[in-house]
Amino acid sequence: MTPNKEDFIKAIYELGGHEQVVSNKALVKALSISAASVTEMNTRLLKEGLITHLPYQGVQLTDKGLRIANQLIRKHRIWEVFLAEKLGYDWNEVHKDADLLEHVSSDFLIERLNVFLGEPTFDPHGGVIPNKDGTITEIDSTPLIECTVDDQFKIQEVDDQEEFLEYLLYKNVQLGKKYTLVDVEPYDGPLTLEAVDGERTIIGHKAAFKILVDKNV
Amino acid sequence: MTPNKEDFIKAIYELGGHEQVVSNKALVKALSISAASVTEMNTRLLKEGLITHLPYQGVQLTDKGLRIANQLIRKHRIWEVFLAEKLGYDWNEVHKDADLLEHVSSDFLIERLNVFLGEPTFDPHGGVIPNKDGTITEIDSTPLIECTVDDQFKIQEVDDQEEFLEYLLYKNVQLGKKYTLVDVEPYDGPLTLEAVDGERTIIGHKAAFKILVDKNV
DNA sequence: TCTATTTTTTAGTCTACCCTAAAAATATTT
DNA sequence: AAATATTTTTAGGGTAGACTAAAAAATAGA
Numbered sequence: 001m002t003p004n005k006e007d008f009i010k011a012i013y014e015l016g017g018h019e020q021v022v023s024n025k026a027l028v029k030a031l032s033i034s035a036a037s038v039t040e041m042n043t044r045l046l047k048e049g050l051i052t053h054l055p056y057q058g059v060q061l062t063d064k065g066l067r068i069a070n071q072l073i074r075k076h077r078i079w080e081v082f083l084a085e086k087l088g089y090d091w092n093e094v095h096k097d098a099d100l101l102e103h104v105s106s107d108f109l110i111e112r113l114n115v116f117l118g119e120p121t122f123d124p125h126g127g128v129i130p131n132k133d134g135t136i137t138e139i140d141s142t143p144l145i146e147c148t149v150d151d152q153f154k155i156q157e158v159d160d161q162e163e164f165l166e167y168l169l170y171k172n173v174q175l176g177k178k179y180t181l182v183d184v185e186p187y188d189g190p191l192t193l194e195a196v197d198g199e200r201t202i203i204g205h206k207a208a209f210k211i212l213v214d215k216n217v
Numbered sequence: 218m219t220p221n222k223e224d225f226i227k228a229i230y231e232l233g234g235h236e237q238v239v240s241n242k243a244l245v246k247a248l249s250i251s252a253a254s255v256t257e258m259n260t261r262l263l264k265e266g267l268i269t270h271l272p273y274q275g276v277q278l279t280d281k282g283l284r285i286a287n288q289l290i291r292k293h294r295i296w297e298v299f300l301a302e303k304l305g306y307d308w309n310e311v312h313k314d315a316d317l318l319e320h321v322s323s324d325f326l327i328e329r330l331n332v333f334l335g336e337p338t339f340d341p342h343g344g345v346i347p348n349k350d351g352t353i354t355e356i357d358s359t360p361l362i363e364c365t366v367d368d369q370f371k372i373q374e375v376d377d378q379e380e381f382l383e384y385l386l387y388k389n390v391q392l393g394k395k396y397t398l399v400d401v402e403p404y405d406g407p408l409t410l411e412a413v414d415g416e417r418t419i420i421g422h423k424a425a426f427k428i429l430v431d432k433n434v
Numbered sequence: 435t436c437t438a439t440t441t442t443t444t445a446g447t448c449t450a451c452c453c454t455a456a457a458a459a460t461a462t463t464t
Numbered sequence: 465a466a467a468t469a470t471t472t473t474t475a476g477g478g479t480a481g482a483c484t485a486a487a488a489a490a491t492a493g494a
Binding site: 083086087088089096097100101103104105106108109112113116 | 300303304305306313314317318320321322323325326329330333
């Protein structure tokens with residue numbers, strides 16, 4: 001395993017590669033590499049049994065590939081917790097450094113770090129940390145876009161793109177905070193959230209796809 | 218900068234490459250790569266102005282190369298402190314993981330980590346942590362091999378090879394502990410140390426080169 | 435259905451590493 | 465000083481990962 005292969009596996013996973021087929025095009029975009037490089041990497045990972053490949057359609061993770069993806073995400077998220085809680089990183093700053101650290105972390109290191117952090121369940125943007133054995137404890141959450149007016153919920157998890165986290169910081173949307181959806185404008189218009197303290201926040205239509213909420217308030 | 222180049226620069230430094238010329242042979246041994254690979258890496262680093270090269274003699278670090286070496290050692294040693302103090306690694310376990318982590322650590326990360334650790338001065342085997350600007354605060358220490366019978370001292374710094382640290386652990390030689398040198402056998406024979414509690418330890422001649430002591434007790 | 439566009443693959447290069455084997459230069463021994 | 469041994473360099477190859485440009489396949493539109 002090399003850092004590049006690991007990033008590739010992780011990208012496939014994040015594009016839904018366990019259930020669906022992921023196109024080369026999506027990987028080109030996600031990894032910012034050429035289409036030729038994607039084809040090439042596909043053949044390498046295919047040879048190692050980490051993916052299945054349907055020519056001209058795309059790739060899917062095998063169970064072996066999925067296990068590796070989950071291990072990587074575990075490492076990534078444990079590092080994110082460390083950076084945010086111990087080193088005082090903002091939640092939009094953790095991603096880049098965690099992405100580098102995850103590739104050089106032995107299992108020994110990660111387990112020690114996990115204990116040091118008190119065996120956390122979530123990372124700083126609400127992502128569930130996969131278990132040591134590669135399994136995931138599922139959390140009951142709904143994309144905000146699927147909510148209707150008057151729904152009450154708390155913010156469970158948000159997309160971890162640096163730019164998006166900055167946007168949420170600017171909009172003062174916080175993890176764990178309770179809101180009521182008071183308005184959804186038609187024609188993909190903005191959504192208005194009202195916090196328990198009465199503060200209102202208006203967020204864009206597309207942002208509502210990147211926010212997962214817990215309706216069991 | 219790549220991890221390989223960084224390791225190469227660090228190896229030159231550790232072989233005394235700031236003052237003396239370091240031979241290819243020494244680098245072959247230190248890095249466990251072929252002589253041809255050393256020559257090749259030399260030409261790469263020469264082109265980047267990190268070393269000077271005298272054909273058939275060896276290489277030396279430029280000021281630029283030295284600065285990079287010190288930054289790396291700073292990163293390495295700060296990680297060692299973290300692994301030992303926060304994650305409970307034994308002093309012989311820290312080296313391998315620190316060697317990986319040092320190559321993926323941004324300056325931002327290292328400075329945060331440094332503050333989190335309380336701005337330590339020494340790493341777990343007594344090595345001085347270089348300053349942020351690449352300078353080093355020199356410590357007054359003497360190789361144990363240069364001591365004579367009846368000298369009193371405390372252990373200041375020891376070589377950080379995993380195997381050697383295991384040996385010291387077995388011999389119960391501890392950093393900061395005070396000893397008197399009570400015997401040195403001739404013909405490169407063993408040395409006998411006596412701790413303040415009367416406990417005696419006999420160590421091999423070659424080990425005395427790898428231990429630095431502070432005679433100002 | 436046929437054309438046009440998009441996507442994927444193939445072909446050919448490039449760089450950073452690494453290697454072995456042989457040649458050249460330096461050091462050592464006799 | 466010559467022969468031998470050691471060290472360094474050169475020559476030629478290999479792999480992983482990236483690229484561009486062109487060919488092939490699939491999809492979309494008229």
